[in-house]
Amino acid sequence: MFKNLKVYSLNVSVTLAxxxxxxxxxxxxxxxxxxxxxxxxxxxxxxxGSSDTNNTQFYAPPEVQVAAGNSIKWTNNDNIIxxxxxxxxxxxxxxxxxxxxxxxxxxxxxxxFDESGxxxxxxxxxxxxxxxxxxNPY
Ligand SMILES: [Cu+2]
Numbered sequence: 594m595f596k597n598l599k600v601y602s603l604n605v606s607v608t609l610a611x612x613x614x615x616x617x618x619x620x621x622x623x624x625x626x627x628x629x630x631x632x633x634x635x636x637x638x639x640x641x642g643s644s645d646t647n648n649t650q651f652y653a654p655p656e657v658q659v660a661a662g663n664s665i666k667w668t669n670n671d672n673i674i675x676x677x678x679x680x681x682x683x684x685x686x687x688x689x690x691x692x693x694x695x696x697x698x699x700x701x702x703x704x705x706f707d708e709s710g711x712x713x714x715x716x717x718x719x720x721x722x723x724x725x726x727x728x729n730p731y
Contacts, residue, residue: 633663634703637724639696643671644719651716652677652724659706661731666703669696675716677702682720690714 635657640650652667659665667677674697679690691714693702706712709730716722 633659635659635663635665637665637667639667639669639671639675639722641671643675643716643722644673646721651719651722652714655723656725656727658727658729660729661707661709664703664705665726666701667693667696668701669698672698674698674718675722676718677704677714677724678717679712679714681713682715682723692717 637657638653640648640653642648643651657665669675674695676695677691677693679692690712691704693704695718696702706726706728709728712726712728714724714726
């Protein structure tokens with residue numbers, strides 16, 4: 594009887610050890626993901642009348658700070674379409690960067706920022722509309 598018990602407990606130990614070994618990478622992965630992905634979404638509004646160069650506000654606020662691992666959501670509060678396009682108007686945009694394409698009236702565009710740094714963006718339809726995102730290390 595003792596002999597059977599010993600074999601049984603050895604099997605349980607081996608099974609547990611294997612389970613811990615196998616689970617380890619997944620465990621590390623989920624901890625990593627928790628550190629990076631948070632729920633914060635910073636809001637930027639596209640002001641009414643933004644197509645007019647004499648408007649007092651375009652992207653509001655024009656500069657925002659976020660910690661890496663957070664998103665920004667732009668909402669088009671104007672009555673015509675706009676874009677949120679990474680880069681500077683003079684540089685013709687950053688083809689590797691984000692680009693909302695046309696954001697419809699009342700529509701939104703969300704972008705996730707995973708690297709720290711300073712990110713310029715503008716509206717390709719109205720290049721006088723410029724904005725900046727400062728992404729701080731998390
Ligand atoms: Cu625009």
